Amino acid sequence: MTSLTPLGICLSPALDDLTPVPATWVETASAAGLVLAEDICLPHNLPSATEALRAGFAVAALDLVGASAGAPVPLADPVRVVPGGALPQGTDAILPEDGTDTASGLCEAIRPVSPGDGVRRTGHDGRTGDVIAPAGTKLTSRHILIAGKAGITRIATRQPRVAIAFDDPAQTAFARGWFAGLGACVVDGPADLTLRATTDHTPRLALAPAETAWLAPTGAGLLLTVPARFDGMVAACLGLALPVMARLTGAAPQTRTRPLARKLTSTVGLSELVLLSEQDGQWLPGPAGILALSDLATACAFAILPPDSEGMPAGASLSATPFDLPFG
Structure with a gap:
């Protein structure tokens, strides 16, 4: 393990001077x-004027005090409104259709309403x-x-530019969709972050299963070289690219905390990716540092165990980041 560079040391040179992209x-x-x-x-203010919440007649509530079927109150120049319609000046409530009687040829109120009935006042939805x-x-x-x-x-x-240069079309499709979900603009030319399949298969990063990944400044942006296999590529995106995207956008990855449904073991000296599915309000972890397609299919979150971790017992609380929508 001594020959592998810790994840934090790989990230530091890339993140130390990295600032959000322009708006x-x-x-x-x-x-x-x-x-x-x-x-x-x-x-x-929202709404900017008092508006109706229901269909009916805009009325001044005090004008209808005592209205009943036996003592109807005529509505002078009744104004019909629909939901969302602004109330005319001098009115403060909505009298619904079933609160009126037109048998006499006039539109009469047969019951009272209170001020504010059926309306949303200015500023109710927001100031x-x-x-x-x-x-x-x-x-x-x-x-x-x-x-x-x-x-x-x-x-x-903020829309960081991300370029993806993979030979595998399935991995390219995954990366394009995942980065677009983070708010990136996927481009073919110069980029803030470029992902490229590695040509050097020598392990050098203490991140499992992405030991052949590396992140470094290059020119005007960052270059992330990722392992050829899908598992290392996914781990590199989660462990290296996600912190970069957080810095470039100004967003912060979300976390959810759940107890572990079973014991989790890990290797001291390595940062290890753990995929997590949810079962009965608990995290059901896959093996640390190993990523299978079947685990990827069911995962809803992930965590990266630190290199000093020896594992966690069942029932221990683990904070994890949503896999598909890490920024919410």
């Missing part, structure tokens, strides 16, 4: 899956300056919905 402004509708470069804040999502957040469709409703048309994001 790129994109249309709000196209921003899902990207990482925010700056906070998204509400530019005004001016409220933070929708802080910088470093990976945008989801719900963020896009809120930003769109607030009238935000463009969003500042």
Whole structure:
């Protein structure tokens, strides 16, 4: 083990001076899956005017005090509204259709309503300056919905450029999809991070099963050489590329903590990748430092055991990162 470089020592030269990539402004509708470069804040109250939550007639509630079937209250110039419609000036509630009677030829209220019934007041959904999502957040469709409703048309994001040069088309497809899920822009030319299959099969990194992987600065970006086999390639992406992507985007990998369903053994001196599936609220671990396709098929999270670990007993708590959506 003494000839292998610890994972942290390999990462340090690459990460020490690495800063987030410059912000790129994109249309709000196209921003899902990207990482925010700056906070998204509400530019005004939502809703900006009091609006209806249900269909009916916009009324002033105090005008209907005492209304009943025996003592109906005529509605002068009744205004129909639909959900989402702004309330006219001077009204503060919605009287539903079943609260009216038109048998006399007039539209009359046959029951009262309270102020605010059936409406959403200005600012109920959010106030001016409220933070929708802080910088470093990976945008989801719900963020896009809120930003769109607030009238935000463009969003500042960070999109690191990643180039992938593998001979194996299956591994290329995996890497392209996984990095796109981190908010990267996969390119064919100059990149912030380039992945290339290694031509040197000599073990040099104390990360199992990625002993032939390496990460180093090169030119204007970083070069990650990955093992030829799929298991080493996946381990290199999780152990080396993910910290780089976190630094380039400003995002932080998410973690979930669960107890282990069974004992986990590991080798002192190596950082070891462990794939985890979930069973009855517990982590069901695969073998440390070994990655089989069957484990990859069922894994929902992963952890990298530190080199000083001798393993963990069943029931011990383990913090792990989601495999497919590490940034959430």
